[in-house]
Amino acid sequence: MTEQQQNPSHAPSRVSRRYVLGAAGAAGLIAGGAGGAFGAAQLKEEPTALASVGSSSVPFYGNRQGGITTPAQARGHLVAFDLAAGAGRKGAAALLKRWSRAAEEMTAGRVPPGDNQIALDAGPSSLTVTFGFGRSFFAKTALAKQLPDALAPLPDFPSDELVAAHSNGDLWVQIGADDALVAFHALRVIQKEAGDGAARLRWQMNGFNRTPGATAEPRTARNLMGQVDGTDNPKQTDATFNERVFVPSSGSPEWMAGGSYAVVRRIRMLLDAWDDLSLERQEKVIGRRKSDGAPLSAGKGGTETTPVDLDKRDADGLPAIAADAHIRVAKPESNSGAAMLRRTFSYHDGFRDDGAPDAGLLFVAWQADPLKGFVPVQRKLDGGDGLSRFLRHESSGLFAVPGGAGKGEYVGQRLLES
Ligand SMILES: C=CC1=C(C)c2cc3[nH]c(cc4nc(cc5[nH]c(cc1n2)c(C)c5CCC(=O)O)C(CCC(=O)O)=C4C)c(C)c3C=C
Numbered sequence: 001m002t003e004q005q006q007n008p009s010h011a012p013s014r015v016s017r018r019y020v021l022g023a024a025g026a027a028g029l030i031a032g033g034a035g036g037a038f039g040a041a042q043l044k045e046e047p048t049a050l051a052s053v054g055s056s057s058v059p060f061y062g063n064r065q066g067g068i069t070t071p072a073q074a075r076g077h078l079v080a081f082d083l084a085a086g087a088g089r090k091g092a093a094a095l096l097k098r099w100s101r102a103a104e105e106m107t108a109g110r111v112p113p114g115d116n117q118i119a120l121d122a123g124p125s126s127l128t129v130t131f132g133f134g135r136s137f138f139a140k141t142a143l144a145k146q147l148p149d150a151l152a153p154l155p156d157f158p159s160d161e162l163v164a165a166h167s168n169g170d171l172w173v174q175i176g177a178d179d180a181l182v183a184f185h186a187l188r189v190i191q192k193e194a195g196d197g198a199a200r201l202r203w204q205m206n207g208f209n210r211t212p213g214a215t216a217e218p219r220t221a222r223n224l225m226g227q228v229d230g231t232d233n234p235k236q237t238d239a240t241f242n243e244r245v246f247v248p249s250s251g252s253p254e255w256m257a258g259g260s261y262a263v264v265r266r267i268r269m270l271l272d273a274w275d276d277l278s279l280e281r282q283e284k285v286i287g288r289r290k291s292d293g294a295p296l297s298a299g300k301g302g303t304e305t306t307p308v309d310l311d312k313r314d315a316d317g318l319p320a321i322a323a324d325a326h327i328r329v330a331k332p333e334s335n336s337g338a339a340m341l342r343r344t345f346s347y348h349d350g351f352r353d354d355g356a357p358d359a360g361l362l363f364v365a366w367q368a369d370p371l372k373g374f375v376p377v378q379r380k381l382d383g384g385d386g387l388s389r390f391l392r393h394e395s396s397g398l399f400a401v402p403g404g405a406g407k408g409e410y411v412g413q414r415l416l417e418s
């Protein structure tokens with residue numbers, strides 16, 4: 001077993017990018033200069049730097065599936081499948097076996113004989129392939145007794161504009177990789193292994209994030225509105241992290257031990273309307289500074305990690321973080337402690353007939369129980385969040401993502417052989 005395969009946290013093992021800075025380069029970094037400030041004369045990389053992105057791997061086997069606590073990769077594909085008529089439990093089990101074997105090979109960077117060679121030459125590039133089951137899966141496989149209570153349909157939120165054909169599904173696969181070809185290759189293999197006899201593609205969403213190494217030092221990514229997004233996510237070091245995100249070993253149903261529930265929402269951003277807002281208004285809508293993500297309660301100072309002070313008043317005596325600011329409405333403190341792990345990708349699917357970008361966020365929220373995570377928070381946001389005026393929720397899904405497979409097992413085996 002390699003050092004990377006032993007890594008239990010699903011943070012990819014990565015050959016670190018180390019920079020050798022000359023005096024001028026260091027000055028450029030401190031001044032926050034971009035582009036030319038980081039010219040080759042000032043910034044020299046170790047010769048291994050480029051290979052490091054490709055060589056990082058996330059173990060496929062383990063108590064938990066990869067792609068949950070793994071930092072969101074540069075490319076993502078979210079796909080849902082419906083079981084083919086007559087596939088039943090036997091067909092589903094055979095499919096999960098094929099998918100798990102293929103995922104094991106690909107996440108280790110191995111290319112099977114006869115492969116289409118799309119990913120040849122590339123390393124694993126932090127590839128993760130994560131499998132989940134939708135509510136409709138259980139009746140089709142005669143497993144209704146194993147249907148988790150937590151898979152109850154999400155409530156209708158008043159401002160939802162959901163497209164049924166792009167929502168839900170029997171099976172869900174999340175693919176992430178730091179290389180676009182590696183991610184596409186995995187998608188193609190998963191689709192081919194489904195074949196016509198087992199499952200058919202229901203919907204697909206393609207996303208992206210910043211590429212590792214694109215910033216001088218690792219930074220929280222930005223979304224397509226330009227905001228630093230992901231700051232106040234639960235941290236793996238929090239005492240409550242595991243109980244918030246993962247189903248405990250004593251949880252019900254038993255086959256979900258070590259698993260998690262994924263809420264998937266395709267949220268289109270009204271970027272033209274957003275771009276028309278002044279910077280000051282944009283910052284008020286979120287409650288954080290756009291440039292560096294510092295909370296507005298920190299005044300002109302602070303940094304992204306400065307704790308938010310919801311009681312802070314500005315010079316006019318008004319709340320520094322407005323009553324309808326996104327972070328105030330979404331905070332666990334405003335929702336009886338409800339919290340989720342947000343792990344998102346941006347998407348851009350061209351331009352609509354009116355010229356507006358068809359772009360936004362593939363929002364994936366992970367939690368041990370959606371009723372203590374996404375549901376209460378979205379209820380509150382739907383009515384009282386200043387940001388919701390600039391968003392349209394167009395697709396939705398809720399999936400039970402079982403724990404990981406042990407060596408020689410396949411994902412979902414405990415359910416399918418129960
Ligand atoms: C139901 C949950 C949430 C949805 C849907 C959602 C959509 C959404 N959010 C942003 C941008 C930001 N969100 C931020 C923080 C934040 N968002 C949620 C929940 C949902 N967001 C939570 C729980 C939090 C953390 C609140 C806190 O504890 O402070 C931020 C601030 C930076 C951060 O902490 O990540 C931004 C920016 C967009 C653009 C969006 C839909 C497209």
Ligand SMILES: [Fe+2]
Nearest residue numbers: 326327330342
């Ligand atoms: Fe948010």
